[in-house]
Amino acid sequence: MKILVINAGSSSLKYQFIDIDTKKVLAKGLCERIGIDGKLTQKVSGRDDFVREDAMKDHSDAIRMVIEALTDKEVGVIADMKEIDAVGHRVVHGGEIFSGSVVIDDAVMDALQQCVELAPLHNPANIIGIEACSKIMPGVPQVGVFDTAFHQTMPAKAYMYALPYDMYTKHKIRRYGFHGTSHKYVSGRAADMLGKKIEDLKIITLHLGNGSSITAVDGGKSVDTTMGFTPLAGVAMGTRCGDIDPAIVTFLMEKEGLDEKGVNDLMNKQSGVFGISGISSDFRDLEKAAGEGDERAKLALDMFAYSVKRYIGTYAAVMGGVDAIVFTAGIGENTAMMRAAITDGLEFMGIKVDAELNKVRGEERDISAAGATVKTLVIPTDEEMMIAMDTAKLVK
Ligand code: ADP
Numbered sequence: 001m002k003i004l005v006i007n008a009g010s011s012s013l014k015y016q017f018i019d020i021d022t023k024k025v026l027a028k029g030l031c032e033r034i035g036i037d038g039k040l041t042q043k044v045s046g047r048d049d050f051v052r053e054d055a056m057k058d059h060s061d062a063i064r065m066v067i068e069a070l071t072d073k074e075v076g077v078i079a080d081m082k083e084i085d086a087v088g089h090r091v092v093h094g095g096e097i098f099s100g101s102v103v104i105d106d107a108v109m110d111a112l113q114q115c116v117e118l119a120p121l122h123n124p125a126n127i128i129g130i131e132a133c134s135k136i137m138p139g140v141p142q143v144g145v146f147d148t149a150f151h152q153t154m155p156a157k158a159y160m161y162a163l164p165y166d167m168y169t170k171h172k173i174r175r176y177g178f179h180g181t182s183h184k185y186v187s188g189r190a191a192d193m194l195g196k197k198i199e200d201l202k203i204i205t206l207h208l209g210n211g212s213s214i215t216a217v218d219g220g221k222s223v224d225t226t227m228g229f230t231p232l233a234g235v236a237m238g239t240r241c242g243d244i245d246p247a248i249v250t251f252l253m254e255k256e257g258l259d260e261k262g263v264n265d266l267m268n269k270q271s272g273v274f275g276i277s278g279i280s281s282d283f284r285d286l287e288k289a290a291g292e293g294d295e296r297a298k299l300a301l302d303m304f305a306y307s308v309k310r311y312i313g314t315y316a317a318v319m320g321g322v323d324a325i326v327f328t329a330g331i332g333e334n335t336a337m338m339r340a341a342i343t344d345g346l347e348f349m350g351i352k353v354d355a356e357l358n359k360v361r362g363e364e365r366d367i368s369a370a371g372a373t374v375k376t377l378v379i380p381t382d383e384e385m386m387i388a389m390d391t392a393k394l395v396k
Pocket of ligand 1: 208209210211238281282283284329330331334335
């Protein structure tokens with residue numbers, strides 16, 4: 001079975017074409033500048049990148065060009081569009097409606113519309129991507145896979161905010177959590193690596209990338225996670241502030257003369273390790289600057305490691321123990337220095353990383369030191385594979 005995975009953003013669209021039986025990515029690509037001019041780049045292993053610059057006036061155009069690239073006689077990987085058995089769509093927000101992936105029909109499309117107010121920047125693009133696929137590939141089953149779904153197992157005591165209760169009933173204000181597809185994938189892989197049933201494990205998954213979130217996965221279920229009503233909450237991130245005293249928001253609006261957009265921009269785009277260092281949101285730049293003695297870059301890295309460590313303690317307490325912690329995403333998969341800083345001093349919990357084994361980048365490895373009672377694992381995330389797997393399961 002072959003699955004097309006679509007991740008549609010407001011002006012871009014990423015895709016992967018996956019053979020689910022062999023778990024092989026046959027082609028992957030990116031459409032950029034949709035609605036502006038248009039550029040498609042497709043990568044196929046062992047071949048030169050295929051680039052096509054052509055007008056893409058909307059997402060429908062982009063999907064049509066994706067199909068053309070996949071079926072092209074020279075640069076394509078399939079002879080006929082009929083080889084696409086199903087399409088799996090990443091959808092950012094499923095609200096409280098979706099606790100798992102679903103085959104898309106009219107009722108689901110209506111429900112997706114209801115979730116737009118919760119993710120006004122992301123869900124509309126996802127919906128347009130789905131509509132464009134139904135138009136171009138009528139009859140091909142389509143599946144929605146939600147960033148929020150995995151976290152729907154959280155108990156009310158974890159997802160409720162201590163605001164007046166009717167703020168929840170009226171406005172759906174609660175913790176939803178994000179990166180669910182990634183947390184689900186890496187916790188499943190961790191169980192495989194440890195040769196144990198996921199039902200028997202308590203795992204803390206650390207998705208540390210441009211956006212970062214941490215999840216407590218107890219018996220395969222998310223029981224708490226750091227992102228909240230929006231992806232702004234939790235640990236400090238590239239440019240997002242993470243948890244702050246909520247009273248700072250109105251204080252800042254007054255002192256800096258900011259409106260809602262201004263204060264949102266400040267917290268989402270000018271904060272995090274970028275805001276602290278004044279240098280970059282990219283950890284490669286920060287490690288370099290800190291190495292050259294820049295104090296604020298060093299502070300940004302220290303703050304990041306500290307905020308992640310704090311949640312390892314919190315989630316071990318929440319689950320009454322921990323069997324494994326998993327590092328994933330751009331930072332988690334690539335920076336030995338950050339993994340060492342985060343786990344430093346956690347020997348009392350049984351967490352200890354082997355300095356030699358820690359020298360790894362972008363591959364699955366158990367980096368625990370001898371005698372560590374809690375396993376520390378590096379597991380590259382693969383959200384597209386997870387989406388393809390869910391899609392295949394639902395349409396079989
Ligand atoms: P996104 O949230 O955009 O999917 P990623 O998971 O790809 O983000 O993570 C991107 C971030 O990972 C970069 O901004 C950078 O901080 C970090 N990163 C990637 N590679 C490295 C590396 N080799 N060393 C240190 N940090 C890295």
